[in-house]
Amino acid sequence: MKTFLILTAIVATAAGGALAWQQYGASTPQVHYRTTPVERGDLIVGVSATGTLQPEEVVDVGAQVVGRVKEFGLDPNTPESTSREKRIDYGSMVEEGTVLARIDDMVYVAQRNQAKAALARANADLIQLQARREQADAEWKRAQRLRELSVDSISPTAKARSGGPAIKIRGISDSDYVLAKSNFEVAVANVAVGEAAVAQAQSSLDLAETNLGFTIIKSPVKGTIIDRRVNIGQTVVSSLNAPSLFLIAKDLTRMQVWASVNEADIGVLKVGLPVSFTVDAFPDEVFRGAVEQVRLNASMTQNVVTYTVVVAVDNSNMRLLPYLTANVQFEVSKAADVLNISNAALRYQPSKNTMAPQNASRPQEEDNGATKPTGTVWVQQGETLKPIEVQLGTTDGARTEISAPELAEGMQIVEGELSVDEIADVKNPFGPPQFGRTRAR
Template sequence: MTASPPAADLSKLRINRDDPPPAVKRALRRVLWLVGAAVLIVAVVVVIGRRGGAVPVQVVTVTTAAHGGEGAAGGGNSGSVAVVANGYVVARTKAAVSAKIPGRLAVLNVSEGSRVEKGAIIARLDNADYAAAVGQAEAELASAKATLIETQSDRDQLQREFVRVRDIRAQNPNLVSPQDVENADSKARQADARVSAQQARVDAAGAGLRVAQANLENTYIRAPFGGTVLRKEAEVGEVVAPSVGGGLTRGAVVTMADLATLEVEVDVNEAYIARIQGGQQARITLDAYPDTSFRGTVRQVVPTADRQRATVQVKVAIVDRDPRILTEMGAKVEFLEAPRAAPAGSPPVVERPRIMVPAAAVRSEDGRPVVWLVRDGRLQKRDVDAGPVSGNFREIRSGLSGGEQLLVGGVETPREGQRVKIGQ
């Protein structure tokens, strides 16, 4: 009898959880090498960027607004720049011309750029019914006048009859009774009253004719002043009305302006408004033509301030007329101060020139205004005394003398000594 093999002892089996397979070990080593290399590359780039790389920046050179500076094109005005402000070209005389009555636009005689004189017909509404109303009113007036002539003739006849009866009664009372005289007088008075009533009807018919003619005239849209059409607001076939009612109804037919009344409206910070007065000379530079300037004069300082923006609106008339100047163009206005004349026998008055820099060049650190200078390719911080913003510029009262290069862009958080290069 054969002996059975011994039973296996499964209690001695173990799973090795600490030693990963060889393939996993190789993959883990590759990942660690890649991560280490990436960290090293990033560190090298950061160190090189901080120590050796120069950041491109935008700078502006500080200039002084001294007396006798260059004048505007067309010349003649010079002086120091007292205030700088930005605004837009507007027409002092401008209107959105609309119809007085609602109707469908039948004729449009102008287009953008058309020159029109005062009273010229710009457009016409469909007016067949209004023309017919005028014809009817004319006929009613003619009929009323004819009836008036008839009643006047009857009145004259009855008045003559009354006079004849009265005279006969006066000559021979036996031929005409008092009652006949009274009847003749009554008929003459009634005829006179009918004439007065008919005259009132004639006046009413005349008034009705004038109303019909006015309604017909209201279908013609005329220019309220001489000027240039800036924009067409409606086309032939569209319904127009004095006030927009929504849908396909249009309000204005055209927008026009008198380009001879162009001026620039700017908002001046109220801290500088004391430097501006009526008639003061100004230099105007359009954003569209930055290399050309035009002479201007202060026409009006609006006698109220904007509480929220802390500004006062100033209107500057354009002295140098130019066909390139269009409404709604952006403009920069430099208000000029005339040099003060020294008393006879005294030395010339030397005034401190004003320094105006872009508002972006002045930053705030701990509540103090500072600027960053670019010197020898590195940044240098300097404290300044800066005025409020006016026209995207700030006046530097102290801290700069002119000629410095100021950082205006390219670095969000500048550091003392940071290497930079001036961008093109």
């Protein structure tokens, strides 16, 4: 038993010494690398932005009168097989002139009837005034005839005097003549006042009938209702701004993306530039469009100036919905079918003890003024790294076009060294997963 314990102690001591030598005595520990493949594909140089899908043309239908919403109109697309009448609601497709809603019209019917009565009273007053004018006209004409009639005679007083002159007698006195003329002119003026009163009453009736017509809300265009902003029984109050009842999109097969673009990027965007974008509703589908308008009215939020860029989108398949958030990529330039690598691989610079001896004293490459700048990528060659000089081309911010005779699609390029946690995770596939992002040194 004693011998067994001695042997166990010797074996444990030897194992511990070997482990200590492996960890602390080795002069050059083995380095593990993280690699990334050379890929072939398209690189797009663009500007990223976030926007919102909008219908190309929207009509806001409001009310011009005050009242309670009595009922909604019938949906013109109600299936014949449906026994229950379908009313106008969200998503209803309407034609121009379709009744959308009716507002309680009791007040406006009463006003219309009152205006009708006022018009009838004005017409009756006018008839009366016209009759008085005819009477005054007859009296005036009679006064004119009497004015022309005169008789020469000698008064009894003059007759008593010898040699007295004869007196001329007229058929109407001057005062009666002037009165008849004045009465006629007043009657003519009263008829003119009566005619104006009739015109005013007619206008009041027209206004009352117009307001009564406004209690029936009709669609001004053909389109789709994307928002209904009132309910049955709700009272709408029209003041300086007409209250909004319905929002109608004229044509949902044509949409727009209103993208907010930073002032630093707005200079490269032009009308007609191709655009691609995605929406969260269809994350695996890429939609296409083109810049239709670059608006000049900038906005500032927290000292950041942005411009609104309108992108025209074909929505013939009706998959895109209004007000979806769009992740927009403006395609400023494009490199098609080129070899490319992640920018992390271009930034990686190994330590000297990991390079081959002939590369350890190699100076850092600099841009020699060629058409394309140069860079260096590293590939693993046994236990050391070998550099490959590459020419750099188009970059999209995450990947860069590269070219060199030694490069081939699928070649593994070093982009970093694995951390201790990553090495342990690789060596022990049955260990617990490591949380957090890996890091390169």
